[in-house]
Amino acid sequence: MSSPSVSAAEMAAVKTSSNGVWQGDDPLHFAFPLLILQALLILVLSRLLAFLLRPLRQPKVIAEIVAGILLGPSALGRNKAYLRALFPPWSTPVLESVASLGLLFFLFLVGLELDLRSVRRSGRRAFAIAAAGISLPFACGVGVAFVLRRAIPGADQAGYAPFLVFMGVALSITAFPVLARILAELKLLTTPIGETALAAAAFNDVAAWVLLALAVAISGGGHRSPVVSLWVLLCGAAFVAAWMVVVKPAMSWVARRADAAGQGGDVWVAATLAGVLASGLATDTIGIHAIFGAFVFGLTVPKEGEFAGRVTERVEDLVSELLLPLYFASSGLKTDVATIRGGEAWAMLALVIGTACAGKIVGTFAVAMACGMSAREAVVLGVVMNTKGLVELIVLNIGRERKVLNEETFAILVLMALVTTFITTPTVMAIYKPARTAGRRLHHRKLQGPVPSAPSSPSASAGASAATANAKELRVLACIHGGHDVPALINLIETIRGHTQPRRVVKLYILRMVELTERTSSILMARAARRNGVPFLRPRRAGGPPHDQIDVAFDTYAQLGHVHVRAMTAVSALHTMHDDVAAVAEDKRVSLVVLPFHKHQTGHGEDVENLGPEWCAVNRRILREAPCSVAVLVDRGFGGGEQVSSEQVAHGVCVVFFGGPDDREALELAGRMAEHPGVQVTVVRFVDGKAGSEEHAEVTLRPSNTKNADRNYTFTTAVVDSRREKDLDDAAVAEFRQKMGSLVRFEERVVVGNVIEEVVAIGKSREYGLVVVGKGRLPSQMVAQLAVRPAEHPELGPIGDALASSGHGVTSSVLVVQQHDMSNADEVPVSVVIDGHAHDGEFAKDMAEP
Numbered sequence: 001m002s003s004p005s006v007s008a009a010e011m012a013a014v015k016t017s018s019n020g021v022w023q024g025d026d027p028l029h030f031a032f033p034l035l036i037l038q039a040l041l042i043l044v045l046s047r048l049l050a051f052l053l054r055p056l057r058q059p060k061v062i063a064e065i066v067a068g069i070l071l072g073p074s075a076l077g078r079n080k081a082y083l084r085a086l087f088p089p090w091s092t093p094v095l096e097s098v099a100s101l102g103l104l105f106f107l108f109l110v111g112l113e114l115d116l117r118s119v120r121r122s123g124r125r126a127f128a129i130a131a132a133g134i135s136l137p138f139a140c141g142v143g144v145a146f147v148l149r150r151a152i153p154g155a156d157q158a159g160y161a162p163f164l165v166f167m168g169v170a171l172s173i174t175a176f177p178v179l180a181r182i183l184a185e186l187k188l189l190t191t192p193i194g195e196t197a198l199a200a201a202a203f204n205d206v207a208a209w210v211l212l213a214l215a216v217a218i219s220g221g222g223h224r225s226p227v228v229s230l231w232v233l234l235c236g237a238a239f240v241a242a243w244m245v246v247v248k249p250a251m252s253w254v255a256r257r258a259d260a261a262g263q264g265g266d267v268w269v270a271a272t273l274a275g276v277l278a279s280g281l282a283t284d285t286i287g288i289h290a291i292f293g294a295f296v297f298g299l300t301v302p303k304e305g306e307f308a309g310r311v312t313e314r315v316e317d318l319v320s321e322l323l324l325p326l327y328f329a330s331s332g333l334k335t336d337v338a339t340i341r342g343g344e345a346w347a348m349l350a351l352v353i354g355t356a357c358a359g360k361i362v363g364t365f366a367v368a369m370a371c372g373m374s375a376r377e378a379v380v381l382g383v384v385m386n387t388k389g390l391v392e393l394i395v396l397n398i399g400r401e402r403k404v405l406n407e408e409t410f411a412i413l414v415l416m417a418l419v420t421t422f423i424t425t426p427t428v429m430a431i432y433k434p435a436r437t438a439g440r441r442l443h444h445r446k447l448q449g450p451v452p453s454a455p456s457s458p459s460a461s462a463g464a465s466a467a468t469a470n471a472k473e474l475r476v477l478a479c480i481h482g483g484h485d486v487p488a489l490i491n492l493i494e495t496i497r498g499h500t501q502p503r504r505v506v507k508l509y510i511l512r513m514v515e516l517t518e519r520t521s522s523i524l525m526a527r528a529a530r531r532n533g534v535p536f537l538r539p540r541r542a543g544g545p546p547h548d549q550i551d552v553a554f555d556t557y558a559q560l561g562h563v564h565v566r567a568m569t570a571v572s573a574l575h576t577m578h579d580d581v582a583a584v585a586e587d588k589r590v591s592l593v594v595l596p597f598h599k600h601q602t603g604h605g606e607d608v609e610n611l612g613p614e615w616c617a618v619n620r621r622i623l624r625e626a627p628c629s630v631a632v633l634v635d636r637g638f639g640g641g642e643q644v645s646s647e648q649v650a651h652g653v654c655v656v657f658f659g660g661p662d663d664r665e666a667l668e669l670a671g672r673m674a675e676h677p678g679v680q681v682t683v684v685r686f687v688d689g690k691a692g693s694e695e696h697a698e699v700t701l702r703p704s705n706t707k708n709a710d711r712n713y714t715f716t717t718a719v720v721d722s723r724r725e726k727d728l729d730d731a732a733v734a735e736f737r738q739k740m741g742s743l744v745r746f747e748e749r750v751v752v753g754n755v756i757e758e759v760v761a762i763g764k765s766r767e768y769g770l771v772v773v774g775k776g777r778l779p780s781q782m783v784a785q786l787a788v789r790p791a792e793h794p795e796l797g798p799i800g801d802a803l804a805s806s807g808h809g810v811t812s813s814v815l816v817v818q819q820h821d822m823s824n825a826d827e828v829p830v831s832v833v834i835d836g837h838a839h840d841g842e843f844a845k846d847m848a849e850p
Helices: 008-013 031-056 060-071 081-087 089-113 115-120 123-151 160-172 174-186 191-217 226-264 266-286 290-300 307-333 342-372 375-385 390-401 407-431 458-462 464-472 483-496 521-525 549-559 574-587 613-625 661-674 722-743 755-764 794-804 841-848
Strands: 474-479 505-515 564-572 592-596 599-601 609-611 629-634 651-657 681-690 701-702 714-716 744-751 768-774 813-820 829-833 837-839
Touching: 008 609, 031 060, 031 089, 031 307, 031 574, 060 307, 060 390, 060 407, 081 342, 089 266, 089 290, 089 390, 089 744, 089 755, 115 191, 123 160, 123 342, 123 375, 160 191, 174 191, 174 375, 174 390, 174 574, 191 226, 191 375, 191 390, 191 592, 226 266, 226 307, 226 521, 266 290, 266 307, 266 794, 290 549, 290 613, 307 681, 342 375, 342 407, 375 407, 375 768, 390 407, 474 564, 483 549, 483 592, 483 629, 505 574, 505 813, 549 564, 564 574, 574 613, 592 613, 613 629, 613 744, 629 794, 651 661, 651 755, 661 681, 661 722, 661 768, 661 841, 681 722, 681 755, 722 744, 755 768, 755 794, 794 813
Parallel strands: 474 505, 474 592, 505 564, 592 629, 651 681, 651 768, 681 744, 768 813
Antiparallel strands: 599 609, 629 813, 701 829, 714 829, 829 837
């Protein structure tokens, strides 16, 4: 912010808090209330900009810098009255002190995120690429520095050596944290190109910190002698050596003690945070910036074990969501674009951006090609290595504090950092899209095989081999959000497996779905991935303890239930989470994906926790894209809300059958459940009592372009042969009854009134722990009449929605099944036609409303 310097007397006159407006005080004239208002403005505007930039997949730092620029002298700050009221000169040290505290802990997290062992293991190729990616841009930065000193008024007031070094570092640096987030967002994190980029960026990061320490050491205020700069450098080197030799083993000991203490190890977390502050104080005393000490201390914390994750969880929310935005916004507040005046100054901006991009991309491209990478991969590597952002702004702010960069040079370099980071994601998306399924044949699977008495079809024959295989082995992919999903899921799998003697072979793949965010912890999890696109397995060292209570639960189930359990974690942006689920389902050849509903009951009461519409949208996309059958579990304490063994399983299951492929898949699942000695299965088939009478109206569904698929039920666009579907239903029921015999109680209900009331009554009866229904994408006549019923959860279909809705008093858990069938994959909202007349609402009221 272009403001006069604040004297000590002015700062001494500033009071912390006001007595309130009723006593005549203006809160904006006091430090603390003004700081609150400034933080509020910055957070609201940066969040709004982040939301607007989300479709472009821009990192959050872009929004935070732009928010600062808009609030500062470049935009709103042109109104001097606004600037004096909200960002007066005396408030700048207060805002920057609070923001710098957040920066200190953020650089500790950056050090915690950077694993030096992975840097050492990354090989010569990554080292060569990093060396070229930093040396050529550094040389270009030095060259540009000579031009800027002559072209920009006042730029030549700084010493030659500090100015050249700062310009070289500014153009050559790669922002490792931002790079990791961009790679994770684009699902390139664990591809060969992503691994190379991360390793090279880690080398680059280490080199940049060394160069930054050098630049700070030689740029101290005043006209100090080179001997002083040499002493600063030597003390800095001694600090690093001491921390690596003495503090690193001490932190390993602390981590072991904290892991042994479990949740009682808070004292060690507090000691670690104190170590961050002490390290920052030490390097600031030496004459190198405090953030250097915090970064080095982060390197000393061991990455294995739970301690690093626990420290990260305690620190990152406050730092990344509140304090860090203040720092980057303060960078924007100090950026006055108006200082870039005239064609020559804007030409300097273009020169700096062009040189930064060319130096980094050309240097990386040349060495990558020499290392045997393809031209396209080499270009992409150069583009991602050109990511600036976080560390770049830190360098620029230090340069401005040390009077090495004047206001115009600072503004030019901030805009360069913005532009180079902004173009990274769109450029990579445009030129590089790794084919996840390249060379892979998709195998579409479902539980139900062809029915003997039904006419054969291509889709039916395609499922024959899968059905035969599943008779011997059942492969299930169960997705979870957290520990609350585990008991019901294990009880469901134990119910589905059927036979206990002899036990049916079950391969259970557990996929914990974690949203990829800007948080350091989610990036640490994402970096542990082993293969691109496929979520990583979470291996343990031989004899090592489980990772957490979820692992303990599944380990116990695997041992007691003789089930093969593989635990995985998908760390992905929510709009691409379905790709990860589909990729695992395909790779593991599973026949069924089980999804948790986005709402779940808490405790034994009626309270429902809603994970939000974003997770609901994830389920919808998985239902649409999965290469196998999918079941959504609406859990209301299935199995008593606790994990039980095979011998303890005892509950009733009711299958509601109307007809259609999804209901037939539900029937197939019920056949497996009925084989379990502790499960009593009841099949209720609903028959239209008006069929064949004068009151019966023929229902036809037609696609509607006026309805929203997020708020209305969707049905298949495939041409339906009603007679053939009824034959398939009758054949499936006949085969089921013949096969199951006395194991299953079968009931046929003729419905002439409210079908929803009949179904809801089953769920409210407390006779069944689980009600299984088909989604009804290709519906029977009765279900088709419910198409225009107001939808609360349209992804579950009309019947599943009625049972899942909280207002109907249903106590049973609900499993909504969708059979995989490519011919029925396309779904749209519909209008209903009765005997040739279109209706969109009232005709179904008697049938639809309980």
